[in-house]
Amino acid sequence: xxxxxxxxxxxxxxxxxxxxxxxxxxxxxxxxxxxxxxxxxxxxxxxxxxxxxxxxxxxxxxxxxxxxxxxxxxxxxxxxxxxxxxxxxxxxxxxxxxxxxxxxxxxxxxxxxxxxxxxxxxxxxxxxxxxxxxxxxxxxxxxxxxxxxxxxxxxxxxxxxxxxxxxxxxxxxxxxxxxxxxxxxxxxxxxxxxxxxx
Numbered sequence: 272x273x274x275x276x277x278x279x280x281x282x283x284x285x286x287x288x289x290x291x292x293x294x295x296x297x298x299x300x301x302x303x304x305x306x307x308x309x310x311x312x313x314x315x316x317x318x319x320x321x322x323x324x325x326x327x328x329x330x331x332x333x334x335x336x337x338x339x340x341x342x343x344x345x346x347x348x349x350x351x352x353x354x355x356x357x358x359x360x361x362x363x364x365x366x367x368x369x370x371x372x373x374x375x376x377x378x379x380x381x382x383x384x385x386x387x388x389x390x391x392x393x394x395x396x397x398x399x400x401x402x403x404x405x406x407x408x409x410x411x412x413x414x415x416x417x418x419x420x421x422x423x424x425x426x427x428x429x430x431x432x433x434x435x436x437x438x439x440x441x442x443x444x445x446x447x448x449x450x451x452x453x454x455x456x457x458x459x460x461x462x463x464x465x466x467x468x469x
Contacts, residue, residue, distance in 0.1 A: 278307060288301055288312060320445055320446025322445065327392075334388070339382075339384050369384065372384075373387065400447050406437060410439070424439060
């Protein structure tokens with residue numbers, strides 16, 4: 272049996288996939304556009320639960336590329352970390368962490384540090400439902416009672432207005448249902464005894 276090489280889709284092709292998916296096209300019909308199997312398209316859409324990911328933006332709280340270049344220049348000029356922090360209006364601990372995480376005072380490279388930070392931000396975060404068996408069971412019970420993810424999310428928000436760990440968005444519930452590989456809500460459908468919720 273002949274196997275095809277793994278396809279690396281361009282950003283434009285991925286955008287086209289999402290456009291077609293949002294219009295309601297099937298995986299098979301989208302795959303035909305690229306002469307691939309539907310599993311290839313599924314591999315692109317499933318990591319975010321079939322919900323188009325927002326365009327990536329760098330949060331204001333993290334160091335920018337230009338700030339990392341300033342750190343690099345400061346280190347070359349043998350400035351102290353505290354001085355560099357003052358120039359950037361950042362805390363000394365932020366600059367110290369940045370330098371120590373990126374090969375230290377004598378080997379820091381701004382471009383390399385920036386790429387590593389950008390790549391780290393892409394790592395999949397552990398699903399909140401995987402962190403809390405109790406919460407996943409409660410949600411599973413509501414879904415078995417024919418509640419929609421929106422209703423469950425709204426109910427949790429009303430029940431626990433000040434406890435963020437006991438709330439999830441309807442998007443999180445949809446993603447957990449869509450990506451059965453996570454197995455989070457799938458396992459949660461096997462409900463424990465009623466005393467577990469007391």
